[in-house]
Amino acid sequence: MDRSIIINVKTREKRYAVIENGKVSAIRIRQPGDAAKVGNIYLGKVADVKPGINAAFIDIGGIRHGYLHISRLPAFVNSKNSNPTISAYLSPGQTVMVQVKKDETGQKGPLLTGIIELSGEQIVYLPEGKYTAVSKKADDADRNKWRNRVRKALEPQEGIIVRTAAIHAGGDGWRDELKCLRLRYKCLLEKAAQLKAPAVLHEKSTVEAEIFRELVRLKSGTVIVDDAEALARLKALLAGRPELDWSFELYSGKQNIFTRYRIDRTLEEALKRVVWLENGAYLVIDETEALTIIDVNTGKYTGTTDQAETVLKTNLLAAKEIGRQLKLRDYGGIILVDFIDMQCDEQRAQVRAVLEKELENDEKQTRITGFTELGILQMTRKKTRKSLPEALLSVCPVCGGSGKIESxxxxxxxxxxxxxxxxxxxxxxxxxxxxxxxxxxxxxxxxxxxxxxxxxxxxxxxxxxxxxxxxxxxxxxxxxxxxxxxxxxxxx
Known part of the structure; x- marks a missing residue:
């Protein structure tokens, strides 16, 4: 498969795009002051406790307070209390170490967890998680073997997630990572003891870290960067990773690199509400605070045979494009797709299979729950940050974001x-x-x-x-x- 990553980091706004088989599959943009906070660890201060929803709002130094539910507190996870309340664990003014699970979006503050996760190449270490999991890409026998193996190395309160990389590598490399991650957590505790809340203990998300994850996921291809220093840093990240086969190029043209590789055109299209399909049909995409809705329309396409075949062909084409748009625009949360009405389960199964195949290599976890009685396809995609349109577009001061104005x-x-x-x-x-x-x-x-x-x-x-x-x-x-x-x- 032909792959390339185009990286534009010369200016304050950092951008990169992933191209697979000649098509842009992802565009990620990080603006100053809007960096993703997912994975960051903070010493927070409890601003308010809400027993009615069993949650607390935590001041981590941002504009909006973060949301922390009782189920994400280590003390609750390790407790045998069958009917606890948040007030039993937290009170206003108290300090608490938290990690960002999801960036703030719209009017919602960031989603927080008190169950800290420290990531390595082969494992994810949970100092107080009391949880053991193994990559779902392993078969059941291997997963059981790995669970039994890692549990013996853990303290009672500790948790661990075994990555696919550990299974492929074999050996005891994960044990060395466990020692390093334990030491890192000890350093975080020492740092927290010296600081006044709210304070940053660890910043994880950077553009180069995101790009590195793409390099590991895609395995091989060409990286084209418009900055020599960034190019050198990315090369250094791949040192000692012979299984990754990437070539590097420095772009020095006067034209912006996104313009040179026609990514600006794709970016412009990714911000539009209507997406045209190659047969004249089209999608209408609306992103709301609660969910994303995609409507499929036949448009100019009327087919050459019977109506049922026209509907199926349009829906199959739409399913493939919907998978691409979800990754390209980085939509997350609840997603509803209103395909054109199909009369039989066999056709619905074909459409679902096409969408699942398109999302096979998605970096985000997706789950398709199926069609409702009204023929709406329900699915979820893990949301950790703002979507591309949400990050780049602001609410219209005339319509207030409704898309409608007075006539x-x-x-x-x-x-x-x-x-x-x-x-x-x-x-x-x-x-x-x-x-x-x-x-x-x-x-x-x-x-x-x-x-x-x-x-x-x-x-x-x-x-x-x-x-x-x-x-x-x-x-x-x-x-x-x-x-x-x-x-x-x-x-x-």
Missing amino acids: PETLAFRLERELWEAPYADYEAVLIECTQDVKDCFCGETDVHLKRLENLLGMKLIFHITRDPHPFYAIRQFGTAAGLAAKGKDPN
């Missing part, structure tokens, strides 16, 4: 009501600034409504047309007709 008709009728309430008896004329579409709706054909209202109000209405992409109006000034006519455009 010219609505504003024209509101203007009429305001004029009825205005002190028109004291003035000869009024100057109104508005867009052309609002004026047209207000005045009507051949200015029939304008003339009627002027007669009823006994006042001349003078309009000044302004250019604005959104329908708009404002009552600017009352005065004489002659004085205001010079400031506006008299329609008569």
Whole structure:
């Protein structure tokens, strides 16, 4: 498989893109002040305790307090209390070591855990996790063997996750990592004892760390970087990893590297609501606070045979593109897909199989739960950070993020009501600034409504047309007709 990673780190905004078989499969962008915090460890201070939801809000130094549920406290995990409350473990002002599980999104603060995870190449160490797991990529026999093996090396309160790399490597390399990770945790405890909360104990997420994970996941290909120092650091990260076959190139062209490799075009398309498929059908993608909704439409595609075959072909094509868009845009959480109605379970199974295949090599854990009675496909994808659109786009100040604004008709009728309430008896004329579409709706054909209202109000209405992409109006000034006519455009 042809793979490459294009890296743009010369400027303050850090970007990289993964290309597989000639198509961009992922774009990741990190802006200053918006770095991912997943994996970071903090000494936090309990800001508030909520017994009603068995959770606490923790100040870790950010704009929003983090959310910590009782089920993510080591003391609760190791307790035999069958009916505990959060108040039994935490109180306001108390300090607590926490790790970020999910970045803040929208109006929600970061999701926190008190069960710290320290990652190595072969294992993940949980100092107080009391949990043992083995990579699901191993068969059941190997997984049982590894569970029994690692448990013997753990203290009662400790936990461990055995990675696929440990299974492939064999041997006792994981034991050496366990010793190193135990020492790292001891250092974190010592550091926490010396600091005042809130404070950062460990920062994990960096762009180069993310790229390294991609290098390990994809195994081989070409890395093209526009910065010599970053190139040298990435080469150093691969030292001693002969199983990874990557070639490196330094890009020194004047054109931005994303533009040179046509990634900017893909990025622009990844921010659009509508995604066109190659047969003329299209997807409509809406991301909300609670979930992501994808609607499949036949569009211009009508097929050449019967309707059922047209529907199936469109849904199969859509399933493949949906898998790509989920990875490209990095959507997470609950995802609902409204495929075009299919009449039999066999066709639904075909569509599901295509989507599952497209997500086979996804870096994020995904779970497809199946179709509902209404024919909606339900799935989840692990969410650890903002999606690409959420990170790059801001809420429209006009529509407030709804995607809808008031129509010219609505504003024209509101203007009429305001004029009825205005002190028109004291003035000869009024100057109104508005867009052309609002004026047209207000005045009507051949200015029939304008003339009627002027007669009823006994006042001349003078309009000044302004250019604005959104329908708009404002009552600017009352005065004489002659004085205001010079400031506006008299329609008569």
